[in-house]
Amino acid sequence: MAGSRRESVGSILTRLQGLLRAGAMKAEDRPIWYDIVKAKPPKPVPPHREVQKILYPEDFVRARFYKTYADPGATVLSNENSKSIPQKFVDRYLELHGKGETEPSRLFEETTQSLAAEGVRLITHEERAAARGKSQVTNKSQASAVTPETTEPGTSEKVKVKSPSQKVDIKGLFDEKS
Amino acid sequence: MSLYSRMIRWRACQSVKSCCSLHKTALSRAKVNLEQVARFSGSKLVCNQQEVEAPTPMRGEETESVADTALQHDDYFGLKNLVTVRDLFEARVHLGHNSGLRHESMSPYIFGERQGTDIIDLEQTLPLLQHALDVCAHIVYRGGMVLFLSRNQQTLPWVERMAQEVGEYSHCRPWKRGIFTNASSIFSTLPIYPELCVFLGTQDTVFEMHLGIVESSKLLIPSIGVVDSNCDNSDLTYHVPGNDDTPAAIHLYLRLFREAVTRAKAKRKEDGLSLDPVAYDES
Amino acid sequence: MASLSPWTRYSLCRSLRYCRSSASSVLFSRDLLRNQNGIAGSGSSRDNCTEAPSPSSSDGKQKASSGKAVTISRAMRAYMERAKAHDDMMKAEVADYEIGKRHLANIMGEDPDSFTQDDVNRAIEYLLPSGLFEKRARPMMKDPYEIFPKKKAAQFGLDGRPYHWLYFTTSPNYYALLYDIAWKMEDLKAEEDRLAEEKDGKPDREKESSDFTLARSEWITHQRLKDLLVENVPEKEYRHFLVLMERLAAHPLAYKMEEFIATYREPIAMQSQTLEVPQIEVDSDGRSFATASGKRKKCAATVRVFKPGSGKVVINGEDLQYFSNFVYRESLLFPLSLTGLVGEVDIEAEVQAQGGPTAQAGAIRLAVSRAVTAFVDESIREDLRLAGMLTEDPRTKERKKPGQEKARKKFTWKKR
Numbered sequence: 001m002a003g004s005r006r007e008s009v010g011s012i013l014t015r016l017q018g019l020l021r022a023g024a025m026k027a028e029d030r031p032i033w034y035d036i037v038k039a040k041p042p043k044p045v046p047p048h049r050e051v052q053k054i055l056y057p058e059d060f061v062r063a064r065f066y067k068t069y070a071d072p073g074a075t076v077l078s079n080e081n082s083k084s085i086p087q088k089f090v091d092r093y094l095e096l097h098g099k100g101e102t103e104p105s106r107l108f109e110e111t112t113q114s115l116a117a118e119g120v121r122l123i124t125h126e127e128r129a130a131a132r133g134k135s136q137v138t139n140k141s142q143a144s145a146v147t148p149e150t151t152e153p154g155t156s157e158k159v160k161v162k163s164p165s166q167k168v169d170i171k172g173l174f175d176e177k178s
Numbered sequence: 179m180s181l182y183s184r185m186i187r188w189r190a191c192q193s194v195k196s197c198c199s200l201h202k203t204a205l206s207r208a209k210v211n212l213e214q215v216a217r218f219s220g221s222k223l224v225c226n227q228q229e230v231e232a233p234t235p236m237r238g239e240e241t242e243s244v245a246d247t248a249l250q251h252d253d254y255f256g257l258k259n260l261v262t263v264r265d266l267f268e269a270r271v272h273l274g275h276n277s278g279l280r281h282e283s284m285s286p287y288i289f290g291e292r293q294g295t296d297i298i299d300l301e302q303t304l305p306l307l308q309h310a311l312d313v314c315a316h317i318v319y320r321g322g323m324v325l326f327l328s329r330n331q332q333t334l335p336w337v338e339r340m341a342q343e344v345g346e347y348s349h350c351r352p353w354k355r356g357i358f359t360n361a362s363s364i365f366s367t368l369p370i371y372p373e374l375c376v377f378l379g380t381q382d383t384v385f386e387m388h389l390g391i392v393e394s395s396k397l398l399i400p401s402i403g404v405v406d407s408n409c410d411n412s413d414l415t416y417h418v419p420g421n422d423d424t425p426a427a428i429h430l431y432l433r434l435f436r437e438a439v440t441r442a443k444a445k446r447k448e449d450g451l452s453l454d455p456v457a458y459d460e461s
Numbered sequence: 462m463a464s465l466s467p468w469t470r471y472s473l474c475r476s477l478r479y480c481r482s483s484a485s486s487v488l489f490s491r492d493l494l495r496n497q498n499g500i501a502g503s504g505s506s507r508d509n510c511t512e513a514p515s516p517s518s519s520d521g522k523q524k525a526s527s528g529k530a531v532t533i534s535r536a537m538r539a540y541m542e543r544a545k546a547h548d549d550m551m552k553a554e555v556a557d558y559e560i561g562k563r564h565l566a567n568i569m570g571e572d573p574d575s576f577t578q579d580d581v582n583r584a585i586e587y588l589l590p591s592g593l594f595e596k597r598a599r600p601m602m603k604d605p606y607e608i609f610p611k612k613k614a615a616q617f618g619l620d621g622r623p624y625h626w627l628y629f630t631t632s633p634n635y636y637a638l639l640y641d642i643a644w645k646m647e648d649l650k651a652e653e654d655r656l657a658e659e660k661d662g663k664p665d666r667e668k669e670s671s672d673f674t675l676a677r678s679e680w681i682t683h684q685r686l687k688d689l690l691v692e693n694v695p696e697k698e699y700r701h702f703l704v705l706m707e708r709l710a711a712h713p714l715a716y717k718m719e720e721f722i723a724t725y726r727e728p729i730a731m732q733s734q735t736l737e738v739p740q741i742e743v744d745s746d747g748r749s750f751a752t753a754s755g756k757r758k759k760c761a762a763t764v765r766v767f768k769p770g771s772g773k774v775v776i777n778g779e780d781l782q783y784f785s786n787f788v789y790r791e792s793l794l795f796p797l798s799l800t801g802l803v804g805e806v807d808i809e810a811e812v813q814a815q816g817g818p819t820a821q822a823g824a825i826r827l828a829v830s831r832a833v834t835a836f837v838d839e840s841i842r843e844d845l846r847l848a849g850m851l852t853e854d855p856r857t858k859e860r861k862k863p864g865q866e867k868a869r870k871k872f873t874w875k876k877r
Contacts, residue, residue, distance in 0.1 A: 005359070007395035012415060016398055032322040032373045033400045039249045040313050042416050043306060046286040051277070054290035054297060323622060325629055335643040342626045349629045351636055357629060364631060366613075368536040370621055372629070 013037050058090045064108060065089050070128035085120060244449050245320055255315040255441045258308050260434055263300045266307075269430040271420040272298045274407030284407050287419035296407040298419050310402045310416045311438040314374060317400075318346075318442035321452065322373030325349055326435070327390055329382050333428045337378060340432045344439040347372060349390070353382065358393040377403035378431055379422035380414070387413075404431060534621025547612055554605035561602060578604070634690040635698060642705045645721055649714045656714075673716035678726035680706060685727070736842070736851060739835045741768075751835035755827025757854055760816035762824035766832040770807030776825065777812060789822035796830040796850050800837050827853060 003019050010018075016034055019025040065086050075084040083091070093111045101107045112122055123131070248254045266272065274280075274288060274296030289299035318324060324346040328337045334350045341348030349357075354364070361369035375394045380403045382388045387410060394401045395413045403414040404422045411417040421427040446452045566576035569584045581602050591599040616633075617623040625633035627640070681689070683699045694702070709715060710722055739751040750767045774794075776783040784790050793810075797803045808829060812821045830850035834842050845851055859868035866872050 003398050005396040007392055007413060012395060012398045012400055031398070032320045033317055035246070035249060036313055036316045036320070037400055037415065040309065040316070043309060045283075046302070048286055051280070051285055051288045051296070052290045054292040321620075335640060335647060338627070338640050339644070345626075347623065347626050347629055349627070351630050354631060357631065365616075367616075368539040370534075370536050370617060370623060370628075 011042075013041065058094065061090050061093045061108075062086055064104075068108075068124055069122045070125050072122065085122070088120065089115060089122075244451065248319060248445070248449070249316060253312065255312065255319075255438065255445060257311045257315060257434075257438055257441070260311070260437055261304070261307065261430070263304050265430065266300045266303060266420070269421075269426045270424045271303060271427045271430065272300050273421045273424065273427075274298050279408040281408055281410050283411050284405060284409065284419060288407055298407060298421070303419050306416070307418045307420070307434070310418050311434055313400070313416060314376065314402060314435060315438040315442035317374045318439050319446050319451070321446070323347055323371075324374045324376060324439065325372035326376050326378065327388065328378040328428070329388060330379050330423065330428060333378075333425055333432075336429065336432055340436050344436055345443070346439060353389045355389065356393075358390070358397045358399065371397055371399055373399070375399055375401040376435060377401060377414070378428055380405055380409045380411075381422070534617075534619070536617065536621050537615065537619050540615045540617075544612070544615070551605060551609065554609070558602070558605055565602070632690075632692050632694070632698075634692050635694050635702075638690065638702070639705060641721070642702075642709055645718050646705075646709055646712070649709070649712045649717065652714055652717065653712075673719050675710055675722075675726070678723075678728045681725050681727050686725075736834065736846065738842075739832055741835050751832040753828045753831035753834075755824045755829075755831060755853070757823030757827060758816050758820035758857055760813055760820035760824045762810055762812040762821065762828045764811075764825060764828035764832050765809040766829060766836070767807040767809070768805075768836055770805060772804035773807045774810075775808065776810045777814070784818055784822060786818065789818050792822050793825045793829060796826060796833050796845065799845060799848055799850065800833055800841050802833060802836070806833070806836070823854060826850070 003015050003024075009015065013034075016025070016030070020027060020030065072085040076082050089111060092114055093107060096107055096110055096114065101110060115122065272289070274284075277291045277294055277296050280288070280296055284296075287299055287302050289297045291297070314324060326337055326341045326346065326348045328334065328350045330337075330350075337350050338348045356364055358369075358371060361371070375390060377388060377391060380388050380391060391401060391403065391413045395415075400415040401413075402416045402418065403409075403411065404420050405411040405414065405417045406420070406422040409422070411419075420431075443452075562576055562581060563573040565581060565584050566573035568588070569580070571580065585600055585602055589600045593599050616625065616628060623629075625637070627633040627636045630636045680703055683694070683696065686699060686702065687694050706722070706725060709718060712718075715722065739753045741749050741751050743749050744767075748767050748769060750765050752763065752765050754761060754763045756762075774781045781790050784793075794803065797806065810825045810828065812825055814821075827850070830845055834845065834851070837845075861867055862869075864872075
């Protein structure tokens, strides 16, 4: 096809229009696409912008969870009904937040206690470190036992946590009273 | 909670300022976010408002009334209802590459970065995809040839089968240099070019762009391309930001293009545009 | 055959026009004979070939019977023009070839009507003797269809749309084959999944798969694939094809695709099946015998083996003591001990006395083995082949080299 092969110059539409204007191509010889691309040109590119990180309120709860507590162990992925312990923690946190408590550290404590009432015992990093030191003397396997939930997915159904939807009022969720 | 509902919620958070009193550490960042979102949503409105120029008949040309009327129609082939943002999301079209691999030209189409991965903005993808499908259908409607290209080995047989079944062309094999630019000597005939190239992935290998993009651009062949977050979209005529690696996403694109081509061909028959070519008379 | 004066032959050579076609063969042009015999070489036919016929539809539009205009693509128009030009050229070439043949027959003083291609070749060889080593480089006069390469038919229709959906890949047939293989593979995978779900399918599967084997055949050669696809397939692509086919054939359910796989396999002929077994004849005494010959080094032997026999051996009229060394006696009787026919057959051998006893014994042994195959069954014949009894030993004496004492031995040489 006649026309400039410098693809960086203009678009295919402007280059073809150049050919038609200069008479290098007759109007009746124009390619099929010409009318279509002319009538439906590509949409303009939106202005450049910085790409933001996507963060959710629960991310902060989860971050604090991992900062405070040791890794609660493996999760059974094959059972879709069972939830991992961090997920339970986050759900409970948001649930309690919906009930009115807003002070983060207190909310955090309450969540821990609420889960402990259901038999989920969370181990902090310090406790884990202490247990490690002991286990070197006695038995290794004792320290790694965390909760019954991690091994038994069936019991998790007892801990039925309503998943927080968009209705959850997240106002003041992370405000610390200072 | 699914990622989809999270995305919707995130949008909701961002638009209602009073809701967004975030954790102390995130507070300053959230403010910046809000400003930018406001600015961005304003600019987006502007792009959506762009006017579509009505086709003007060229001088010395007999207007092909049927095809031109079809062109003035906003959605002549009814392709707008084919796909929703939800469908795109479920086909994993929103999943981009690692943020470190991001191509600069794709940043306007990226919704955000989640844990080091770019998430493509499906609300921008959808209109671009519909537009591309419409253009493809119009070209087929006027009897143009469409060439489907892809270098994804995993979905190669499906792309070729789709092209065969709709009666169009496909090239999913290594690109020999000059298939377009040196066509007359490669095919030893007067060159034949497709009227549209559809790239279901714009990468040839992981590191290189598909050579066909530049060649079609040089030879004045319009191109439609699905561009992932790590691809350059500058040489394509119509680009559709979206995942180009996941089979589910590619199967979705294939389904959409198959539908567009089939509908266009049916319409072409209906409107009496397709004629069987008469035998060439030697005399 | 008519003889020509030197001058005639010289002028004939001078007016010869060699046309080198793209197939690198030399065409003995018909212009030669036309000029030689004083025919008006107007060249009108030649002009016709090169002149492009004026396109009948210069505006690219034609009126169909329905009255609607249909555009014939520019590529198709160009193709049709070229095809017509080529056809015209070929027609003219053929006409000239026919005239040339008649003139050649007249020169040779033969009947022009019954002058065949063989006669043409003979006449050219006589009139234009060539010392060139390469046969294709010598003067020739052949049917133009043999000399000009065949033109590829158009790959696209009148509307300019290619027929094949992989046209743009430049090797549509090859890639369509790969496409077929890919889908066969996908089908097998789906079938495997289905069988895994319903476990009852297993016994059926084993029964069917039992007679599917690749052992008796091999993949088609590169050249065969090229011929099959009518395309140039590079070496790399051929290897790619082999890899894909191997993968398909290695699938546990490959027997379901046996028909497809078999189209790209060629059977391997068993060597013992290709052996020629001598005919069993009957002599005047009513004894059946078989004749065979064998060679070893420069010595040739002809042997007759009689079936009901007592183990008598006659070599050039003598008995087994023709060979004084036991090794030779044993070697020529080895085929009999292998087949268990010692004492059951008589051997009558004629061997040339040239060469040493090893050559003679070897030649007789080969001939005996070959003759014995007539009296034994297939499995013993295969045993003989595996023992190397039916294979001719190709080794011969190595020639002496100049500057050397023997084939390898050097003259004694001292520096000073």
